[in-house]
Each structure stands twice: as structure tokens, then as C-alpha cells.
Amino acid sequence: YIVGGFGEQDGPTWWNLDEPLELTPTDNPNEFTGTFPCGDDIEYKYICHPGNWEYQEAANLDPLEDHANRTYNEADVVEYWRAQPQVKLSVSLDEAYTGDTPSSLAVKGSWDEWGEPITLTKEGDAFVGAIGNGTDDVIYSNTQYKYVIPGETEADNNWEVRTDAEGNRWAIHPQMNDVIVNFEKEVVTGLNQINTEIxxxxxxxxxxxxxxxxxxxxxxxxxxxxxxxxxxxxxxxxxxxxxxxxxxxxxxxxxxxx
CATH class of the missing domain: 2.60.40 (Immunoglobulin-like)
Structure with a gap:
């Protein structure tokens, strides 16, 4: 979506978050286009969801900073969103991972102060799920999260181990495709039959x-x-x-x- 000085200042499209102008996706992934009437020296911004300025584009994540108003450019690039109503997750196991595939996997993060885990669903070789309801939740792009095999108690939780980067993951994009390298504890879920002599x-x-x-x-x-x-x-x-x-x-x- 795009909001800005289109039409008259008091017109329906003047920085109207509830009725923003919608861009049309092209055949290229993550590319959108649109043609709108405007005057000289127009200023505008992109938003990823209507109704809230928290969904506007961002210039930086650490610290989290809003992007300045844009002036006309034939092609713009949005690097970050300040926040999103939902972040979709798809996580798979690294090719070098040698443990068993977990029977269950969840994600925990800073959106609720690392409270309740969100259980992911197994689809093919990946576990999928989402943070946020996609309607009016505000998931900031510097929201941190991490994958975990939940235990009966906090002490039993089996957290992922990251060797590609330090610290927790960040919910930077609307679709996060992650890879788990390993877990803190060996994952054992094999269900082979025991020898008949046992x-x-x-x-x-x-x-x-x-x-x-x-x-x-x-x-x-x-x-x-x-x-x-x-x-x-x-x-x-x-x-x-x-x-x-x-x-x-x-x-x-x-x-x-x-």
C-alpha cells in the first residue's frame, strides 16, 4: 500500500491510513506497481497493512527508525517494515543435522516476553506457523524469537543452537524462512521395533x-x-x-x- 499527497489535500487519499492506495503485484516475487495522479513535489510512504502507522516502512532496525517521507522516484525499494500484523514462519533442518526430526516444534519470543510457545505444524520437510493474527497485531521487526522443542518444564526445553549468527532471530520480514542447525540436547524420536529377543x-x-x-x-x-x-x-x-x-x-x- 501507499499513502501520501495524492489528489487534493482534503481528498480521500491524502495520507489516509484506513483507505490507502493499493499496489498491484507483478510477476516478479516481492515486486509491486501502481499509477496514481499526483502534483509536483509529492511526498509519500509505503505501508504493509492499512489502519496503523506502526505498519509503515522503516529505515533501520537497531535502533528501530521510521523511514523519511519519499519524493517521486520511478522505482523504490522497501528494506524493512516498522511492524507487521503477522510474520509467517517456515523452518527446516539443516542438511548437516544428524539428529532425529523432532516430533513437535514451537517458537517463543519477545512479543509476549518469552511467555507461551506457539506450536508449529509439520508440512513436508518443514515446520510452519505464524506470529500475530494478521489483522491488528503489531509485530515489530526487531521482535526476537527462537525455536524450541517444548518440555514439561522450562528446564526441559530443548532450544535450537545457532552457529550461523549470535543471539536470537529477528522477525524482519513478513515471511521468514529459517534453518535449524542443531539443538542443545540430542533429539531422539526413532521408533524402530525392538529385537524379539528383548x-x-x-x-x-x-x-x-x-x-x-x-x-x-x-x-x-x-x-x-x-x-x-x-x-x-x-x-x-x-x-x-x-x-x-x-x-x-x-x-x-x-x-x-x-
């Missing part, structure tokens, strides 16, 4: 695994946090609180509910 028994206190000979045991929470790692002979016992767990016996995984 018996996994749930007890009132936890779990008992029976097998012949020695076995390497790894026990994880559903969020990938390592609980126990040991090598035992014939029997493995572990008392556990109620929850969902994954146990690996000689590299083969099994998911169970306590």
Missing part, C-alpha cells in the same frame, strides 16, 4: 528390560534429554516419573509411556 516390561515404578548378554542402554525423555546411559548384562531397571520416554538398546529405539 523383553520390555513396564512396572508400577518404571521399566524393566530383559535380554541375553550385555547391552548398551540409553534412556531419553520424549524431548531428547538423556536420562541414563549405561552398559549392563541381562537386565536393566529404572524407576521413572510418569511421562513418555524413549529407550535405546544396542542402538534400537522404543517409545513407551510410564
Amino acid at each position: 523383553a520390555l516390561l513396564q512396572t508400577s515404578a518404571g521399566i524393566v528390560v530383559q535380554f541375553n548378554g550385555q547391552a548398551d542402554i540409553e534412556l531419553y525423555s520424549i524431548n531428547g534429554q538423556l536420562i541414563d546411559k549405561t552398559r549392563v548384562s541381562n537386565t536393566y531397571r529404572k524407576d521413572l516419573n510418569r511421562g513418555i520416554y524413549i529407550i535405546r538398546v544396542n542402538g534400537t529405539s522404543h517409545k513407551f509411556v510410564r
